[in-house]
Amino acid sequence: MSMRVAVLGGGAWGTALAMQMRRAGNAVALWARDEATVEAIRRRENPAYLPGIEVDAGIEASTDWAATLDGAGCVLAVIPAQSLRGALAKVAGSVPADVPMVLCAKGIEHDSGLLLSQVAAEFLPNNPVAALSGPSFAADLANGLPTAVVIAAREEPMAVRLAQAFSTERFRCYSTGDLVGVEIGGALKNVFAIAAGAVTGAGLGASAQAAMVTRGFVELRRIAQAFGAEPETVMGLSGLGDLLLTCSSAQSRNFAYGLALGRGESLAGRPLAEGVATAGIAATIAGRRGIEAPIISAVAAILAGSITINEAVSALMTRPLRAEAG
Ligand SMILES: NC(=O)C1=CN([C@@H]2O[C@H](COP(=O)(O)OP(=O)(O)OC[C@H]3O[C@@H](n4cnc5c(N)ncnc54)[C@H](O)[C@@H]3O)[C@@H](O)[C@H]2O)C=CC1
Numbered sequence: 001m002s003m004r005v006a007v008l009g010g011g012a013w014g015t016a017l018a019m020q021m022r023r024a025g026n027a028v029a030l031w032a033r034d035e036a037t038v039e040a041i042r043r044r045e046n047p048a049y050l051p052g053i054e055v056d057a058g059i060e061a062s063t064d065w066a067a068t069l070d071g072a073g074c075v076l077a078v079i080p081a082q083s084l085r086g087a088l089a090k091v092a093g094s095v096p097a098d099v100p101m102v103l104c105a106k107g108i109e110h111d112s113g114l115l116l117s118q119v120a121a122e123f124l125p126n127n128p129v130a131a132l133s134g135p136s137f138a139a140d141l142a143n144g145l146p147t148a149v150v151i152a153a154r155e156e157p158m159a160v161r162l163a164q165a166f167s168t169e170r171f172r173c174y175s176t177g178d179l180v181g182v183e184i185g186g187a188l189k190n191v192f193a194i195a196a197g198a199v200t201g202a203g204l205g206a207s208a209q210a211a212m213v214t215r216g217f218v219e220l221r222r223i224a225q226a227f228g229a230e231p232e233t234v235m236g237l238s239g240l241g242d243l244l245l246t247c248s249s250a251q252s253r254n255f256a257y258g259l260a261l262g263r264g265e266s267l268a269g270r271p272l273a274e275g276v277a278t279a280g281i282a283a284t285i286a287g288r289r290g291i292e293a294p295i296i297s298a299v300a301a302i303l304a305g306s307i308t309i310n311e312a313v314s315a316l317m318t319r320p321l322r323a324e325a326g
């Protein structure tokens with residue numbers, strides 16, 4: 001089944017996904033807010049976000065969102081989590097009725113604590129909402145390296161249809177009905193990737209890093225469970241899978257942010273690291289719901305400047321001893 005796919009966002013992930021949508025045989029229109037990105041994509045490059053990568057032919061790039069959305073069979077929202085609300089407020093009136101909105105950003109809205117599907121539902125109450133997430137660096141996808149993701153929609157047959165429409169032999173899409181589980185996995189892994197980078201940057205060693213990621217996964221599981229997510233989702237591509245990827249590679253912007261933090265380097269002007277905005281609100285959500293999440297709280301406190309990495313490590317290591325399970 002091929003269709004016209006509208007991609008909102010001309011950054012690294014929006015461009016890579018637009019390329020993939022073409023490779024899967026779909027017609028693709030991409031909206032970017034700035035003319036420079038549109039012109040670059042027309043020249044088949046995106047040096048600001050995907051340097052050195054040739055963009056596939058046939059992507060119709062424009063700064064006119066109404067033209068991009070006209071006749072779309074589905075829309076991919078690939079705008080950073082904290083900017084999604086502002087973008088949807090502008091474009092929602094042009095999104096065709098009943099067309100699925102596939103959320104591709106990874107984060108929790110900082111000011112409201114809402115998942116991105118809840119933000120989308122405010123603007124598009126009559127459009128089905130889906131989420132695409134999993135271990136997949138934009139440059140890997142754009143370079144044609146094999147990647148696997150999961151597509152979630154409450155109406156599972158919709159997720160199955162989207163997975164069929166987006167997949168190729170180099171991009172394998174699984175499907176699930178567990179929208180919340182997929183969203184939480186994608187959002188929280190960024191917080192742990194910052195922590196993993198900080199542990200590495202501060203020279204705390206590989207053992208500490210493995211312990212931190214494992215205990216971080218426990219926190220992810222607790223929060224996901226409190227939101228009603230299925231355990232299998234947390235064990236899947238958007239939970240464990242993305243945690244493994246981004247907690248172990250400096251190619252991750254969140255890991256690289258943590259690395260700079262741990263080394264005491266300047267954090268100004270760095271690329272997007274979604275975990276920075278998500279850490280604080282995730283800590284607040286955990287606190288409100290009475291969920292034990294000491295690593296998330298430590299990351300939030302370090303980012304807020306209220307404790308140092310060494311203080312956070314001491315506090316984590318001297319918590320009362322407890323059974324591992326639970
Ligand atoms: N880059 C990657 O490897 C992956 C990124 N993601 C997720 O995709 C989302 C987007 O990330 P990237 O594309 O990598 O970021 P990016 O920093 O490369 O690009 C962000 C794009 O969004 C645009 N933008 C920002 N605010 C906007 C607004 N208010 N209205 C319209 N456009 C706006 C920027 O101009 C830019 O084109 C993030 O949530 C990220 O976690 C998910 C998987 C992989």
Ligand SMILES: O=C(CO)COP(=O)(O)O
Pocket residue numbers: 106134135136137138190193242245246251252253254255272273274
């Ligand atoms: O989500 C990603 C890979 O799955 C990209 O991670 P970063 O945003 O940390 O680069």
